[in-house]
Amino acid sequence: xxxxxxxxxxxxxxxxxxxxxxxxxxxxxxxxxxxxxxxxxxxxxxxxxxxxxxxxxxxxxxxxxxxxxxxxxxxxxxxxxxxxxxxxxxxxxxxxxxxxxxxxxxxxxxxxxxxxxxxxxxxxxxxxxxxxxxxxxxxxxxxxxxxxxxxxxxxxxxxxxxxxxxxxxxxxxxxxxxxxxxxxxxxxxxxxxxxxxxxxxxxxxxxxxxxxxxxxxxxxxxxxxxxxxxxxxxxxxxxxxxxxxxxxxxxxxxxxxxxxxxxxxxxxxxxxxxxxxxxxxxxxxxxxxxxxxxxxxxxxxxxxxxxxxxxxxxxxxxxxxxxxxxxxxxxxxxxxxxxxxxxxxxxxxxxxxxxxxxxxxxxxxxxxxxxxxxxxxxxxxxxxxxxxxxxxxxxxxxxxxxxxxxxxxxxxxxxxxxxx
Amino acid sequence: xxxxxxxxxxxxxxxxxxxxxxxxxxxxxxxxxxxxxxxxxxxxxxxxxxxxxxxxxxxxxxxxxxxxxxxxxxxxxxxxxxxxxxxxxxxxxxxxxxxxxxxxxxxxxxxxxxxxxxxxxxxxxxxxxxxxxxxxxxxxxxxxxxxxxxxxxxxxxxxxxxxxxxxxxxxxxxxxxxxxxxxxxxxxxxxxxxxxxxxxxxxxxxxxxxxxxxxxxxxxxxxxxxxxxxxxxxxxxxxxxxxxxxxxxxxxxxxxxxxxxxxxxxxxxxxxxxxxxxxxxxxxxxxxxxxxxxxxxxxxxxxxxxxxxxxxxxxxxxxxxxxxxxxxxxxxxxxxxxxxxxxxxxxxxxxxxxxxxxxxxxxxxxxxxxxxxxxxxxxxxxxxxxxxxxxxxxxxxxxxxxxxxxxxxxxxxxxxxxxx
Numbered sequence: 001x002x003x004x005x006x007x008x009x010x011x012x013x014x015x016x017x018x019x020x021x022x023x024x025x026x027x028x029x030x031x032x033x034x035x036x037x038x039x040x041x042x043x044x045x046x047x048x049x050x051x052x053x054x055x056x057x058x059x060x061x062x063x064x065x066x067x068x069x070x071x072x073x074x075x076x077x078x079x080x081x082x083x084x085x086x087x088x089x090x091x092x093x094x095x096x097x098x099x100x101x102x103x104x105x106x107x108x109x110x111x112x113x114x115x116x117x118x119x120x121x122x123x124x125x126x127x128x129x130x131x132x133x134x135x136x137x138x139x140x141x142x143x144x145x146x147x148x149x150x151x152x153x154x155x156x157x158x159x160x161x162x163x164x165x166x167x168x169x170x171x172x173x174x175x176x177x178x179x180x181x182x183x184x185x186x187x188x189x190x191x192x193x194x195x196x197x198x199x200x201x202x203x204x205x206x207x208x209x210x211x212x213x214x215x216x217x218x219x220x221x222x223x224x225x226x227x228x229x230x231x232x233x234x235x236x237x238x239x240x241x242x243x244x245x246x247x248x249x250x251x252x253x254x255x256x257x258x259x260x261x262x263x264x265x266x267x268x269x270x271x272x273x274x275x276x277x278x279x280x281x282x283x284x285x286x287x288x289x290x291x292x293x294x295x296x297x298x299x300x301x302x303x304x305x306x307x308x309x310x311x312x313x314x315x316x317x318x319x320x321x322x323x324x325x326x327x328x329x330x331x332x333x334x335x336x337x338x339x340x341x342x343x344x345x346x347x348x349x350x351x352x353x354x355x356x357x358x359x360x361x362x363x364x365x366x367x368x369x370x371x372x373x374x375x376x377x378x379x380x381x382x383x384x385x386x387x388x389x390x391x392x393x394x395x396x397x398x399x400x401x402x403x404x405x406x407x408x409x410x411x412x413x414x415x416x417x418x419x420x
Numbered sequence: 421x422x423x424x425x426x427x428x429x430x431x432x433x434x435x436x437x438x439x440x441x442x443x444x445x446x447x448x449x450x451x452x453x454x455x456x457x458x459x460x461x462x463x464x465x466x467x468x469x470x471x472x473x474x475x476x477x478x479x480x481x482x483x484x485x486x487x488x489x490x491x492x493x494x495x496x497x498x499x500x501x502x503x504x505x506x507x508x509x510x511x512x513x514x515x516x517x518x519x520x521x522x523x524x525x526x527x528x529x530x531x532x533x534x535x536x537x538x539x540x541x542x543x544x545x546x547x548x549x550x551x552x553x554x555x556x557x558x559x560x561x562x563x564x565x566x567x568x569x570x571x572x573x574x575x576x577x578x579x580x581x582x583x584x585x586x587x588x589x590x591x592x593x594x595x596x597x598x599x600x601x602x603x604x605x606x607x608x609x610x611x612x613x614x615x616x617x618x619x620x621x622x623x624x625x626x627x628x629x630x631x632x633x634x635x636x637x638x639x640x641x642x643x644x645x646x647x648x649x650x651x652x653x654x655x656x657x658x659x660x661x662x663x664x665x666x667x668x669x670x671x672x673x674x675x676x677x678x679x680x681x682x683x684x685x686x687x688x689x690x691x692x693x694x695x696x697x698x699x700x701x702x703x704x705x706x707x708x709x710x711x712x713x714x715x716x717x718x719x720x721x722x723x724x725x726x727x728x729x730x731x732x733x734x735x736x737x738x739x740x741x742x743x744x745x746x747x748x749x750x751x752x753x754x755x756x757x758x759x760x761x762x763x764x765x766x767x768x769x770x771x772x773x774x775x776x777x778x779x780x781x782x783x784x785x786x787x788x789x790x791x792x793x794x795x796x797x798x799x800x801x802x803x804x805x806x807x808x809x810x811x812x813x814x815x816x817x818x819x820x821x822x823x824x825x826x827x828x829x830x831x832x833x834x835x836x837x838x839x840x
Contacts (some may be wrong), residue, residue, distance in 0.1 A: 013456045015447025016630040016639070018440055022461065028433025037468065039461035041442065048457065055475075175577075210436040210511065219436070248795070275702070275723070282702030284531055285723040289701025290811060292777055300729040303695070303705040304720030309763065313720060349568025391710060413583045 002038045002169060003029050004060035006052060008067040008077050009151055028160055029185055032169050033176045034062065034221055036084035044074040044124070045225055046083075050226040053084040057144050059385045062168070065152030070133035071113030078137070081148055082121035085141060089119040095126065095135060102133055124148075127163050131155045138167065145171075178221040178232040179417065180236050182256050185248045194244045198237070214257055215399070250406060252294040253416030258402040261292035263410040266298075266347070275301040275337040276314050278326060279353035279369055283304075284398045300343040304335070314338030327352050327364050329381045332372030340374040348374040349405055351397055355390045362386050367393050371401040373408055379410055422490055422589060423449050423456045424480035426472060428487035428497050430463040440573055441486045448580055453596045454482065454590050454642055465493040466503075469474040470499050476799065477564050482588070485504035485683040487571035491533030495787070498557070498568055502541035504560060512747040513554060524670055542569075551575045557801050565591075570583065570825035597650040598641040601656050602634075602676050605668045610811040611636055614664045618657070625657040634677055635819070643666045662833070670826060673836030677820040683711035685831040686718075694822050695721040696747060696755040699789055702820045720763040724755070734758030747772050747784050749801045752792030760794040768794040771817055771823055787813055793828055799800065800828055 010086075013020050019041060026036045031316055038060065049068075056063045069078030082089050095118040103110050117134055119127060124137035127149070134150040136159055147164060147419050149156045169175075185192055188211055192199070193257050195218065198207045205222035224230035241247055251261045266273055275285045284312055285301030302313050307326055310316040315338040316331060324330040332352050340348035353369025360366035367386040373379065382404045386393045425445050431437050439461060446456045458480065469488075476483045489499030502509050513536040523530050537554055540546060542589045544557035547569070554570040556579055567584060569576045569743050589595075603611055608631055612619070615638065626641035644650035662669055670683045686693055695705045704736050705721030706715055722733050727746055730736040735758040736751060744750040752772050760768035773789025780786035787806040793799065802824045806813045826830075 011444055012443075012449055012632075013459065014713075015443050015456070015630070016628075016632070018438060018443045020438055023432075023435050023438045025435070026433055030434055036435070037465075038461060039433065041459035043457060045457075172511075185672075194818055208434070208436075210431075212436070214806070258479060277702070280706070281718075282697070282705030282721050282723065286700070286814075287700030288812070289723070289725065292810060295725055298701075298725050300725065301697075301702050301721075301723030303702065303709070303711065303723075305718050305720065309720040312449050340731075390712060394710070396704075398425075 001034050001061045003034050003064065004038040004056045005036055005040070006056060006063065006065045007039070007041045008044060008049060008065055009041070010074070011044050011171055012041045012067075021151070021156060022096050022198050024153065025064055025066070028165055029062075030056050031176055031178055031221075032165060032167060033172055033174055035230070040179060041235075044068055044076060044301070046076050046080050049077070051079045053081060057084070057146075060144070061316075062145045062147070064147040064149065064164075066149045066156060069136070069148070069150045071111065071117055071119070074385065075116075078119065078121060078148055081139070081146060085121065085139065085146070087122040087303040090122045092118050092120055092126065095120070098135070099133060120138075127159055129155050129159060131158065138164075148361065152333040156201055157205070160172055173225065174223045175223060175225065175227045175230050176223045177227060177234055178219055179216040179234055179244075179252055180254050180256070181220060181238065181249055182251050182253070183218060183245060183248050184250050184258065184399070185214040188216060188243075190221060191218070191245070191248070195241060198240060198244070202237070205234055207237075207241065214255065215225055215283070241362070246252075247407060249412045249413055250403065251410075251416060253414075257287070257290075258399050258406065259287040261408075262287060262402050262411060262414075263404050264292055264414060265406075265409060267291075267293060267296055270297065271347055271409075272345040273347040273349065274299050274339045274373075276339035276348060276350040277301065277303050278305060278335070278351055278396050279355045280394050280401070281305065281349045283394055284349065284351060284401055287398050287402065299345050302339055302343075312334060312343065313332075325364075327354055327368060327370065327384075329370055329383065331378050332370035333381050336371075336372035336374040336379060346376050349401055351401055353384070353393075354395060355385075355393045355397075369393070369397045369400070371397070373404060375408060380404070392406070421454050421481045421588075423482040423484065424457055424458040424476045424481070425441075425460070426476060426483065426485045427459070427571075428469060428485055429461070429465060429495070432461045432487075433463050436743060440592055441571070441576060444573065444577065444827060445484055445486070445580065449482075451596055451598055451641075452585060453592055453594055454588060464622060464671075465494060466496050466500050467779050469497070469500045471499060477566075479506070480564070482565045482567070484567040484569065484584075486569045486576060487558070489568070491537055491538065491553070493532065493533070495727050498539065498541060501559070502565060503561065505541065505566070507542040509576070510542045510664045512540055512546065515540070515684055518555070519553060522595075534765045547579055548584070549575050549579060550648050551578065558584075559820050569813075569835050570619075591701075593645065595645065595647045595650050596641060596643045597647060597654055598639055599654055599672055600674050601638040601640060601658065601661055601665075601669055602671050603665060603668050604638040604670050604672070604678065604819070605639060606623070606636075606665075607634055611638070611665070611668070617658060617662060618664070618693055622657070625654055627657075627661065634675065648735045654760055667827060669833055670823070671830075671834045673834075675709075676824065677707070679707040680836075681710055681715055682822050682829075682831060684834060685826075685829060686717055687711075687713060690717065691767055691829075692765040693767040693769065694719050694759045694765040696759035696770040697721065697723050697767060697794075698725060698730070698771060698774045698819070700771040700814050701725065701819050703814055704769065704771060704821055707818050707822065719765050720759075722759055724764075727780055730755060730758075734762065747774055747788060747790065749790055749803065752790035753799050753801050754792075756792035756794040758801060764797050767825070769823055770822055773804070773817060777810060780825045787800050789813070789817045789820070791817070791824050793824060795828060800824070815825075
């Protein structure tokens with residue numbers, strides 16, 4: 001089935017708010033095999049919205065709108081959908097009761113605008129909104145399925161996952177399953193090159209590469225008449241990808257960070273850890289501490305930004321700093337040893353480097369970072385040459401440091417989907 | 421003038437990439453007084469793109485496309501624009517030379533697809549792309565202005581700022597100036613309520629509230645025949661806003677973080693600082709260290725996640741931890757005093773709290789955070805009750821801690837636009 005997404009809201013046209021609703025909806029639809037061919041953003045203007053809806057009803061089977069369901073006079077999406085379809089707006093008693101309850105709880109009175117929220121196009125099936133006053137609705141007119149949703153992402157997320165997707169899934173005789181393969185240590189083009197035979201050869205399952213904020217991913221997807229069959233098709237296909245990418249795969253599962261993988265391993269194996277940071281300035285410990293339960297193994301983090309603080313708190317010898325300077329293999333190693341010793345941990349991870357934009361030299365350019373690692377008496381050092389601005393160099397250094405720890409400890413490729 | 425943005429790219433319809441180009445373009449256009457009425461996303465499909473362009477040429481004066489200028493067969497934006505306008509694609513010798521240079525530098529050969537990148541619609545004015553092989557172009561056909569840009573955000577950003585905006589500004593007899601007012605310490609609805617008289621009363625200058633990742637902002641905008649007159653209109657208007665919001669304004673300027681404001685003050689006044697973090701786990705020092713030049717004043721950061729490490733490294737007495745527990749006013753204060761002492765700094769900032777999702781009790785719920793502050797012998801403590809998940813609570817705690825420091829030190833409301 002062909003779907004179309006229409007995001008209504010003048011604020012989106014003003015360029016201060018990024019349209020994450022369109023992305024979210026497109027992805028959810030893709031995961032049940034529905035293709036989106038058009039996405040449009042339009043202001044709170046009845047005439048332009050009507051023109052757009054008219055085209056959409058012609059060219060797409062499923063039309064999903066977001067926004068324009070609020071209590072103000074600008075909010076006209078439901079009314080415009082009804083007008084375009086040529087149906088009346090009908091008052092819904094149940095909705096009024098819901099609104100009364102919400103406003104009683106808020107100790108406020110319902111105004112005229114709120115009463116308008118209780119009207120829906122004739123024949124619409126109401127979709128409950130547990131996070132706001134604007135309910136959504138579904139209208140089937142024989143030719144089109146029109147789904148009308150509110151604007152705030154936190155309101156539509158549960159509505160889509162709990163109601164819209166199960167509703168739309170019924171129209172398909174195929175079930176889709178997917179697996180996100182999280183990749184690190186190689187660039188996008190090398191990753192693509194290596195898995196190209198699988199991208200090209202396969203119709204089902206499919207494999208597609210994406211570049212995300214958290215890093216590179218591959219999404220493998222299979223479809224079949226039932227979920228179990230699709231899963232059985234997907235498993236060997238994912239194994240094929242694993243053969244091609246090896247340890248550059250760090251885990252399986254949606255929206256995974258490197259720290260969640262490393263943190264899980266540390267907690268499962270009761271390995272205590274401390275950090276000693278210079279150029280990453282606390283971001284490495286900040287990443288580790290983002291994992292719930294990490295207090296079991298994370299003890300102490302040091303941000304030693306000056307040479308003096310490296311000596312005073314980590315016991316890095318002044319002579320070593322004088323001889324090799326702070327950004328060096330030797331100091332990275334000494335920082336890790338020092339942190340493990342003073343914090344009394346099994347493992348210590350250190351960073352020292354030049355984040356820029358100033359401070360680089362020909363020998364030690366901006367982006368040069370040394371990662372030091374101490375694991376139960378043994379030490380390891382990795383040299384990185386990172387690209388980007390100050391913020392990016394620091395974020396990448398954190399990720400690379402955690403990846404260095406992962407590879408050194410031989411952390412298994414967890415499948416986080418299997419936890420649930 | 422009415423503008424329309426068309427983003428071309430199947431990857432956008434698949435929901436793995438958020439469309440930040442549309443947001444960026446809309447904002448840049450708004451700042452020179454051009455309104456965007458339609459934004460559309462469409463796949464790499466010539467027929468659908470042609471239909472969309474045909475509608476766009478009818479209803480909008482300025483049409484900006486992004487994407488579809490690459491060397492693959494899918495990339496058809498320029499060809500489709502030419503076909504819709506009924507003009508030929510013309511080979512450009514200068515572009516070929518540019519491409520040859522780039523490929524020589526990359527030590528690769530030009531392929532047929534790359535040669536296609538040297539063709540442009542007849543009459544097009546080429547826009548140089550310093551960050552990629554795909555140049556953009558501008559076509560004026562008397563009725564419409566069509567601007568064709570590549571897809572990658574890092575490529576279009578300089579092209580828009582350096583070429584497109586100055587080009588479009590010439591069509592307007594009005595000059596627009598704007599000022600971003602950065603707000604903290606109050607919620608969106610309270611901010612709106614307080615400045616509502618200004619939002620409602622004014623046509624020029626205008627005032628609009630936005631909720632951004634870095635916090636709340638108000639954008640004040642004025643237009644006049646020349647820039648100086650517009651600036652003179654804007655200044656007293658911004659003063660009016662300042663009267664209404666007082667110290668809840670922390671600075672003026674685009675994309676400002678709280679740490680950039682506090683960091684500037686610390687550096688200007690040679691005030692040294694250290695941090696002692698529990699629940700924020702290094703993110704506070706990580707925020708401060710993101711400012712270039714901060715090594716002048718930032719000395720050491722401690723992430724003391726366990727009671728033992730608070731005692732060992734910050735000298736927080738065991739008796740105090742036993743009596744009041746780690747998440748307490750007393751321990752926050754002792755952590756700040758301890759950090760300032762051991763790191764020998766003028767100022768120390770500490771955090772201790774419950775980031776969740778586990779660990780909360782009735783007396784000390786998830787979101788309870790104490791911020792401790794030591795400034796040259798004096799101490800201050802602030803109690804926070806924060807909402808959100810683990811990540812949000814920690815990010816908000818960092819911001820609130822920095823704001824507490826800002827207010828305690830009476831940091832001036834810097835205007836960062838005036839630096840340039």
